[in-house]
Amino acid sequence: MISTELVDLSRLQFAVTALYHFLFVPLTLGMTFMLVIMESTYVITGQQIYKDMTRFWGKLFGINFALGVTTGLTMEFQFGTNWAYYSHYVGDIFGAPLAIEGLMAFFLESTFIGLFFFGWDKLSKGEHLLVTILTAIGSNLSALWILIANGWMQDPIGAEFSYTTMRMEMTNFWEVMLNPTAQAKFVHTVSAGYVTASLFVLGISSWYLLKGRDIEFARRSFRVAAAFGFASSLSVIVLGDESGYTLSESQQTKLAAMEAMWHTEPAPAGFNLIAIPNEATQSNDYELQIPYVMGIIGTRSFTKEIPGIAEIKEKNRTRIQSGILAVTAMEALRRDKNDDDAKTQFEAHKADLGYGLLLKKYTQDVAQATPAMVQQAVDSTVPRVAPMFWSFRVMVVLGFAFALLFTLSLYYTLRDTFLKQRWLLRWAVLMIPTPWIAAEFGWFVAEYGRQPWTIYGVLPTHLSASSLSVESLYGSLSGFVLFYTGLLIIEMYLMVKFARKGPGSLGTGRYYADQTAK
Amino acid sequence: MLDYETLKLIWWVLVGALLLGFAIMDGHDMGVGTLLPFAGKTDVERRIMINTVGPHWDGNQVWFITAGGAIFAAWPLVYATAFSGFYWAMLAVLWALFFRPVGFDYRSKIESPVWRKTWDWGLFVGGFVPPVIFGVAFGNLLQGVPFHFDNDLRSFYTGTFWALLNPFALLTGLVSSAMITAHGANYLMIRTEGDVYRRVRSASLIFGTLTLVLFAAAGVWLKDIPGFVITSAIDPNALPNPLDKTVVMQAGAWMQNYSLYPATQLVPTIGFAGGLLALIAAKFHKPLIAFVGTSLSMLGIIGTAGVSLFPFIMPSSSDPRSSLTVWDSVSSQLTLGLMLGATVIFLPLIIVYTSWAYKKMSGKVTAAFIHANDKSAY
Numbered sequence: 046m047i048s049t050e051l052v053d054l055s056r057l058q059f060a061v062t063a064l065y066h067f068l069f070v071p072l073t074l075g076m077t078f079m080l081v082i083m084e085s086t087y088v089i090t091g092q093q094i095y096k097d098m099t100r101f102w103g104k105l106f107g108i109n110f111a112l113g114v115t116t117g118l119t120m121e122f123q124f125g126t127n128w129a130y131y132s133h134y135v136g137d138i139f140g141a142p143l144a145i146e147g148l149m150a151f152f153l154e155s156t157f158i159g160l161f162f163f164g165w166d167k168l169s170k171g172e173h174l175l176v177t178i179l180t181a182i183g184s185n186l187s188a189l190w191i192l193i194a195n196g197w198m199q200d201p202i203g204a205e206f207s208y209t210t211m212r213m214e215m216t217n218f219w220e221v222m223l224n225p226t227a228q229a230k231f232v233h234t235v236s237a238g239y240v241t242a243s244l245f246v247l248g249i250s251s252w253y254l255l256k257g258r259d260i261e262f263a264r265r266s267f268r269v270a271a272a273f274g275f276a277s278s279l280s281v282i283v284l285g286d287e288s289g290y291t292l293s294e295s296q297q298t299k300l301a302a303m304e305a306m307w308h309t310e311p312a313p314a315g316f317n318l319i320a321i322p323n324e325a326t327q328s329n330d331y332e333l334q335i336p337y338v339m340g341i342i343g344t345r346s347f348t349k350e351i352p353g354i355a356e357i358k359e360k361n362r363t364r365i366q367s368g369i370l371a372v373t374a375m376e377a378l379r380r381d382k383n384d385d386d387a388k389t390q391f392e393a394h395k396a397d398l399g400y401g402l403l404l405k406k407y408t409q410d411v412a413q414a415t416p417a418m419v420q421q422a423v424d425s426t427v428p429r430v431a432p433m434f435w436s437f438r439v440m441v442v443l444g445f446a447f448a449l450l451f452t453l454s455l456y457y458t459l460r461d462t463f464l465k466q467r468w469l470l471r472w473a474v475l476m477i478p479t480p481w482i483a484a485e486f487g488w489f490v491a492e493y494g495r496q497p498w499t500i501y502g503v504l505p506t507h508l509s510a511s512s513l514s515v516e517s518l519y520g521s522l523s524g525f526v527l528f529y530t531g532l533l534i535i536e537m538y539l540m541v542k543f544a545r546k547g548p549g550s551l552g553t554g555r556y557y558a559d560q561t562a563k
Numbered sequence: 564m565l566d567y568e569t570l571k572l573i574w575w576v577l578v579g580a581l582l583l584g585f586a587i588m589d590g591h592d593m594g595v596g597t598l599l600p601f602a603g604k605t606d607v608e609r610r611i612m613i614n615t616v617g618p619h620w621d622g623n624q625v626w627f628i629t630a631g632g633a634i635f636a637a638w639p640l641v642y643a644t645a646f647s648g649f650y651w652a653m654l655a656v657l658w659a660l661f662f663r664p665v666g667f668d669y670r671s672k673i674e675s676p677v678w679r680k681t682w683d684w685g686l687f688v689g690g691f692v693p694p695v696i697f698g699v700a701f702g703n704l705l706q707g708v709p710f711h712f713d714n715d716l717r718s719f720y721t722g723t724f725w726a727l728l729n730p731f732a733l734l735t736g737l738v739s740s741a742m743i744t745a746h747g748a749n750y751l752m753i754r755t756e757g758d759v760y761r762r763v764r765s766a767s768l769i770f771g772t773l774t775l776v777l778f779a780a781a782g783v784w785l786k787d788i789p790g791f792v793i794t795s796a797i798d799p800n801a802l803p804n805p806l807d808k809t810v811v812m813q814a815g816a817w818m819q820n821y822s823l824y825p826a827t828q829l830v831p832t833i834g835f836a837g838g839l840l841a842l843i844a845a846k847f848h849k850p851l852i853a854f855v856g857t858s859l860s861m862l863g864i865i866g867t868a869g870v871s872l873f874p875f876i877m878p879s880s881s882d883p884r885s886s887l888t889v890w891d892s893v894s895s896q897l898t899l900g901l902m903l904g905a906t907v908i909f910l911p912l913i914i915v916y917t918s919w920a921y922k923k924m925s926g927k928v929t930a931a932f933i934h935a936n937d938k939s940a941y
Contacts, residue, residue: 112665118657122631129718130717132635137636140639141902144629144635147625147628147632148909149909151628155621156625157622157916163618210804214894218901379714517650517651532661535665539673552939
């Protein structure tokens with residue numbers, strides 16, 4: 046039997062490797078499009094400075110991209126290495142978008158990124174621009190397929206369990222591909238990437254402006270970033286995961302947890318601006334509420350109720366009890382597939398099979414589960430509230446801060462006085478790291494909020510892990526942490542070095558660092 | 564829609580094709596990595612070698628990632644069982660591969676010789692280790708791997724990492740390494756001149772010869788390694804369930820396909836003929852033909868492992884009925900059909916634009932090029 050320690054270590058390893066990977070993804074998603082904008086301007090106007098911008102920002106992008114590729118390798122393989130039962134159980138559905146991602150998107154991105162860096166002298170202007178565009182499309186399509194796979198983990202539609210093959214099987218690919226949860230995640234995630242890249246360019250450009258160097262270069266970069274960032278920061282808020290809230294049960298559970306809504310409130314529910322959630326009493330020790338707001342955001346209506354944690358748990362209790370019957374029927378069918386009684390029972394309860402499997406954490410024979418075990422399982426169906434509540438708020442506050450920063454930046458760009466607003470430039474520099482913080486918290490809300498499931502309502506996390514030894518996990522986890530941290534330090538060192546050097550690092554003789562070097 | 568049996572067979576061929584694509588494309592980068600510290604004596608020479616694959620290594624690496632994704636989608640049980648069973652071997656491959664993206668991109672960004680030499684060895688590890696481990700993995704598949712399933716189809720691997728490093732598997736690891744090194748040398752012959760060209764040509768001749776000798780030795784040894792046979796009736800259209808069959812170990816079983824279907828003898832023959840072609844071409848300074856030769860040779864060598872094992876993919880030595888075969892490790896008919904559609908559409912496109920990329924970047928990488936692009940080249 047799989048031990049809790051093993052599962053926890055496997056989760057920790059996944060979280061560490063995914064969070065590291067996600068440090069490099071957002072910049073890639075957004076930067077490729079900013080490079081398209083800069084290079085298009087170069088091709089249209091013929092001004093050399095836009096080519097230099099494309100090359101310099103491309104250079105910083107490349108430093109980041111190398112680690113994105115490195116940490117991305119792990120992601121493709123650790124479902125097999127560490128989540129073997131998961132891979133078997135849902136590979137029929139989950140594997141397909143990953144493979145299509147490779148074929149459709151990753152090949153495109155990776156083949157052309159090489160030409161982006163090496164093709165300046167070997168391609169015509171038009172060809173090179175096409176290469177940059179294809180790289181951007183490739184990286185964003187890549188995110189689309191990954192989020193289709195991830196969206197299916199949150200909202201597993203278009204699939205059915207088969208007791209003959211003992212796994213989930215795809216019944217409708219279009220449902221999986223057009224899953225509203227996946228689409229909402231996609232637009233939200235790529236917008237967040239665009240914000241990250243915009244702030245990166247905005248912040249570094251502001252630093253040059255504050256230092257009074259490479260002014261022409263930094264001014265133009267600042268403008269591109271302000272415009273692109275303004276549009277992106279609005280879309281990241283509007284297209285936030287909000288759009289998916291009422292659609293699926295996983296979202297309802299997450300919503301209740303991240304709003305610390307212990308009980309269903311009369312519609313429209315209020316929004317807890319601040320609260321101190323208390324797991325023990327299942328209530329908030331303190332809350333500061335804005336009336337009506339939550340109900341309106343969450344349901345887009347004044348009359349629909351948003352279910353609270355207690356109500357969600359009670360509904361899940363019924364499903365767990367029904368799930369026990371599904372599991373026992375499934376096990377009978379595994380022994381004898383012609384058992385007609387078991388077939389009838391299975392058909393009646395199969396929608397709750399996953400809920401029955403939750404009990405496997407506490408007992409092998411779920412038919413013998415005690416009321417205490419059922420209670421444990423019921424309680425586990427809602428993630429811990431405080432981490433969800435606060436992570437969500439950090440993300441949202443930062444989201445609004447980005448919108449404010451970009452609105453001001455665009456305003457002063459349009460009035461063409463941003464060079465004089467030193468306070469704004471300083472702000473932009475200070476805020477460089479914040480999109481990454483928001484992205485990491487966003488990942489946490491989405492994935493921690495999915496617990497105790499790997500596939501919501503279908504496969505509990507506890508059953509998903511590979512049957513490895515705890516020692517192996519300690520070894521590999523330390524290896525990953527050491528390796529990644531070492532690489533991250535090197536990456537940061539190079540990034541800072543080249544950002545400080547600025548466009549002079551291109552060695553064209555036209556920029557600040559070229560002058561000081563002489 | 565195609566029937567299930569046909570789809571299962573097509574996917575056996577397609578996974579093989581993706582692995583071959585990986586060996587030919589990512590293989591030549593890895594060969595370059597393996598040769599880097601030895602065939603490049605100066606910094607400029609090493610930069611020449613690195614820049615021959617500079618624009619392409621990332622695209623080539625996607626063959627590896629896509630092959631992984633395709634195995635996940637088409638053979639979920641193989642993906643789950645092999646990757647978790649070979650845990651430390653997989654991690655060794657991953658960790659070795661980590662050195663490549665950063666090695667390529669970061670190495671020449673700083674002038675310090677220590678920095679650059681360190682990354683050169685990183686690129687060596689990233690090029691040398693993965694092919695050896697893949698070869699070792701095939702050697703173990705041919706001997707059977709100790710794993711079993713419980714009734715819920717959860718897999719349990721009962722061997723150790725060190726047991727993977729047995730003599731036969733080490734031999735197949737060397738076959739793989741020699742083959743990739745020769746292939747990389749042939750690629751370098753196309754793209755370099757002068758001293759580097761001279762050195763990699765010698766490497767091509769040495770490792771090309773070595774590949775053929777080791778491959779022959781492995782073939783002779785394989786005759787003595789007991790293979791596996793399915794003893795229950797096979798219904799190729801059945802829903803996949805690996806526990807639904809009986810399997811025994813049998814001496815000489817890996818040779819059966821060659822006598823049952825004599826046309827398959829062509830596969831190892833191509834392995835030898837391609838290798839010979841490469842040697843002759845390298846001898847007469849025809850690097851492009853040599854590259855085609857090692858590519859054919861890889862088709863033959865990887866194909867030989869596949870044909871010998873067929874219909875097995877991952878036989879179990881400790882619980883033979885748990886063995887994974889092309890009939891019972893696959894995903895559903897719908898997924899196989901869908902994935903086939905995606906492959907038929909995208910694979911030709913990939914081949915077209917990859918060829919365009921190579922065409923645009925063709926020509927010798929020279930010392931003059933490195934000096935002219937000191938800041939932007941790898």
